[in-house]
Amino acid sequence: MKYDPKIHHRRSIRLREYDYSSPGSYYVTICTHNKEHSFGRVVNGQMHRTAYGDVAHEEWFRTAAVRQDVQLDAFMVMPNHIHGIIIRTRPGWNWDGDTARRAPAWEQFGKPVPDSLPTLMRSYKSAVTGRVNKLRRPASASVWQGGYYEHVIRNEAELNRIREYILTNPLRWGSDRYNPERVPAEKGDDDFDW
Secondary structure: OOOOOOOOOOOOOOOOOEOOOOOEEEEEEEEEHHHOOOOEEEEOOEEEEOHHHHHHHHHHHHHHHHOOOEEEEEEEEOOOEEEEEEEEOOOOOOOOOOOOOEOOOOOEOOEOOOOOHHHHHHHHHHHHHHHHHHHOOOOOOOOEOOOOEEEEEOOHHHHHHHHHHHHOHHHHHHHOOOOOOOOOOOOOOOOOOO
């Protein structure tokens, strides 16, 4: 079938015209390929990482070590995904909760903007994939699913709510929809309510 942009398109979850290279706070979730449980397992509400999970953890924190304009906040490696908060800064910039800034240019699919959140996430995923594939026998190019989920954090209350969600994620693993040993939970128990 010939490409038709009216039919064949991926809906972007990004804020239209938002400058993802500007200072701001971002919540991200990245899932493993086919939601495979490659990063470890949760036992009694605690995450126990595999060697692959250790790589995902180490590379996340390496992001701030190699980029002076990045601060990291809450982060969690789960069996089949990661959650994290990234705070983009500039020298002398302080987070004041007003992150909903607009800019005339925005990243379009397939056109990276240097130092933007999408570029940071591509770099992170690539670094993890490279290291995991050195550990795998045989190596496979697929560690992550395509894309990721992101949310621009707009105020301090939202930041605190997301922090709590991330840090308590292992405690809810028993009712997570991607847990093969899931115990049915109350409606909405495994979903974050924005």
